[in-house]
Amino acid sequence: MVAVIVSARDLGRSFDASAPLIQRLLTRAPRLTVRAVDGVSFDVTEGTTFAIVGESGCGKSTVTRLVAGLDTPTDGEVQRLGRMGQPLRTQMVFQDPVGSLNPRWRVGRSIAEPMPLSMDAAARFARVSELLETVGLVAADVAKFPHEFSGGQRQRIAIARALAAEADLLLLDEPTSALDVSVQAQVLNLLKDLQERLGLTYLFISHNLAVVRFMADRLAIMYLGRLVEEGPAERLFQAPAHPYTRQLLDTVPDVANPRRNREPLAIDIPSPLNLPPGCTFHPRCPLATDLCRRVVPELRSRPDGTRIACHAVTDEVVS
Template sequence: MIKSETPEPEKILEVKDLKKFFDIKQGFVGLGHQTVRAVDDVSFFVNKGETLGIVGESGCGKSTMGRSILQLQKPTDGSVLFEGIELTKLKNGQIRKLRKDIQMVFQDPFGSLNPRITIGTMLREIVNTHHVVNKTESKSYVEELLEQVGLKKSYYDRYAHEFSGGQRQRISIARALAVRPKLIVCDEAVSALDVSVQAQILNLLQKLKKDYELTYLFISHDFSVIKHVSDRVAVMYLGQIVELASKEEIFEHPLHPYLRALLSAIPLVNQPKRERIILSGEVPSPINIPEGCRFHTRCPFAKDLCKQKVPAFEQKKDGHWAACHFA
């Protein structure tokens, strides 16, 4: 009897050696300069239909990475393939056409909405610009879209300031969905909301993922949020991914000392207490990256090798990658 092989998942997004550096001028006349290495040699892929969570402390480069992938900020170097198309080589007009397939939900919904026009007008303009439906059908399409994200049709004629934070984020999600995208990048999409509202928005995103067959790249600093929505998780530290695995592997068998320390700080209910790992010192500046392993200045297990040699980001076991000499 011949066993049927499970087909390989289809990759919708591939990021290879992505870098985004910023030059900072120094002095009164700006003669000197320093380089901020916000995203430094990041590689990963996202399979069609999955949610890849990107988690890390504030300032680790995760939001800059998201914007670089969407070409909202031009990468310094590296490759971004969306369905086999190299985004970094495209001109502005070509990227604009692909905006229909790749959308973003931002952290601040109010800052990303136009306060001068009603939400119905805003959404209808997007639908008409991208020719999603006939212009005669666009109003009814937008009203149906509002209901899909948990809002009323009657909100069509309201302005952004008339809504609560959770409602504004629903509008932002509706805007992203309006053009029927394939991939949505959620950048701290629930971090500005109350906990009860966060749960509603996360459940809405999960429902829409099934209904619209969406793929998510979900960026957050909150492990509980990442655990709720993700299929796989990538952990970032100081501009690099230090560990990547399935959600179950990340939370049950963490390998990198940085991740182990973060998880040890999370309170557990009705479970054995974890051994607490205390990190010393502050996160180094992305202007002055430490030699060797970037984490060795805070790692309680660091050895001389860690100070001298950069650890390779390699597969430690099936589907579980880490950048640590002693993982």
């Protein structure tokens, strides 16, 4: 049975980005609002990886924080549907594991911290040893401090900690982008392996499309706070339809043909403080028409199981 455990509905989050009040009064500057996330809807299915990609500042981390319940939406909602009526448990794994591990705690203590209070000391110790081995470390590492590990090992510890919490959903925000390429591959393989063995569910954030292609079951492409295309990852990689997805996927290194000429993106990304009217992608879009400059395209379903927000792409599916 396919169980949806997270359902985002028309999710929005605005931030006040105004200058301090006194400065605004003196310079008569208006209040400024950043629309970090706007009208975002998606479902995350148990046991799968839902990935979100997009350029820096497009709202990926804000969506993650809203799903984690660390932040409150200004519009819409996130339904968090735990197993058998239980509340959904989430755990975050960040890019920089140094920030999420207390440098003064031995790693055993950090891993044990999210364990249920009902567990006694012996059970905790046994579980910590088991988790260290699960993530490819050794039980003796329990007594070491974070600085005694490499970046990749520290990320394994952060993953062990997330497993200790018995989370229903792991929120992985650029979990490997600070690591060397070979270490990155090891950690990604570990995450895949754990997902298969333990049936884990991931919300995976990255701007690295090669990484996303390896990890994702479903993929959402975000541009300036909105989803522009969403669907089964393989389908999007095979037949990207949105002009932005096409440009983005074109920047994935092509192993077979590294010298292929690529069109550089014509202009810079607009400021989220001053979004263009209509489709926010229109200034960069080769297909933009007058309609695109005036009307925001809705995210609509297509016959091939994907969703797209684009006036220029028709629903005829090319296979």
